[in-house]
Amino acid sequence: xxxxxxxLGLLHYTDMHGYRIKDHIEKNFGHMWTINFGxxxxxxxxxxxxxxxxxxxxxxxxxxxxxxxxxxxxxxGKKDFTRWLHSSPEKQMLLRDPFLLRxxxxxxxxxxxxxxxxxxxxxxxxxxxxRRTQNLSRWRKQSVYVxxxxxxxxxxxxxxxEWLKQAKEEIAKESEELFVKKV
Numbered sequence: 001x002x003x004x005x006x007x008l009g010l011l012h013y014t015d016m017h018g019y020r021i022k023d024h025i026e027k028n029f030g031h032m033w034t035i036n037f038g039x040x041x042x043x044x045x046x047x048x049x050x051x052x053x054x055x056x057x058x059x060x061x062x063x064x065x066x067x068x069x070x071x072x073x074x075x076x077g078k079k080d081f082t083r084w085l086h087s088s089p090e091k092q093m094l095l096r097d098p099f100l101l102r103x104x105x106x107x108x109x110x111x112x113x114x115x116x117x118x119x120x121x122x123x124x125x126x127x128x129x130x131r132r133t134q135n136l137s138r139w140r141k142q143s144v145y146v147x148x149x150x151x152x153x154x155x156x157x158x159x160x161x162e163w164l165k166q167a168k169e170e171i172a173k174e175s176e177e178l179f180v181k182k183v
Contacts, residue, residue, distance in 0.1 A: 003035060003043040004052075008081040011053060011073035018044055018069065027131075044071055052077035103167070111175035118168045122161065129157040 010021055022040050047053040051074060058068040073081070099121055106114040132154050139150035 002084075003039050004047060005081060005084050006035075007040075007043055007047060007071075008052060008073055008077050008084075011071060011077070012081070015056075015070050015072040017058070017071065021071075027135075044069075047071075047077070052080055106171070111171055115168055115172050115175070118164055118171070122164050122168070125157055125161045125164065129154065129161060132157055 006025060007021055010016060010024055016024070018037070018040050021044075022035060022037060025035050044053065044055075048055055048071075053071045053073055056070045056072065058070050060067055099117075102117070103114075106117075132150070136150055136154060140147045142150075
């Protein structure tokens with residue numbers, strides 16, 4: 001997913017500061033994409049230099065608080081976003097998950113440790129599924145597109161949890177069988 005267009009899309013809803021953009025992406029698009037602050041702020045700077053967004057400085061009140069920059073999409077940004085929205089997707093879906101790379105090489109390590117790591121993933125995805133399920137009713141009140149992407153997030157989460165549990169079971173079983181053969 002292009003950071004540029006994710007930011008422009010979010011700014012269609014409302015003006016936002018960088019932290020809120022990152023937080024929104026993590027909470028609502030985490031099943032599709034991850035992003036770090038460096039990527040956000042580099043992209044915001046590029047978008048501003050290209051005239052696709054404008055920045056307003058927010059000075060903290062006398063009570064304190066952080067100095068913030070609030071970003072707003074420009075008319076040129078809306079036109080660029082619309083061109084992108086109507087074009088064909090660039091690539092097929094890529095699933096980039098550091099856990100899956102590690103998983104591919106678990107056969108070279110300790111199966112008991114692999115099961116522990118899988119248990120950690122199961123716990124993380126169960127917590128994520130709980131959050132997504134709690135937010136689903138709110139997202140279902142949005143447009144059909146937002147509702148459908150929220151449904152996809154829940155279904156993906158459920159499918160991934162099912163696969164993790166199956167993987168754990170099969171690895172534990174194989175490990176047990178190898179232990180019995182050694183004895």
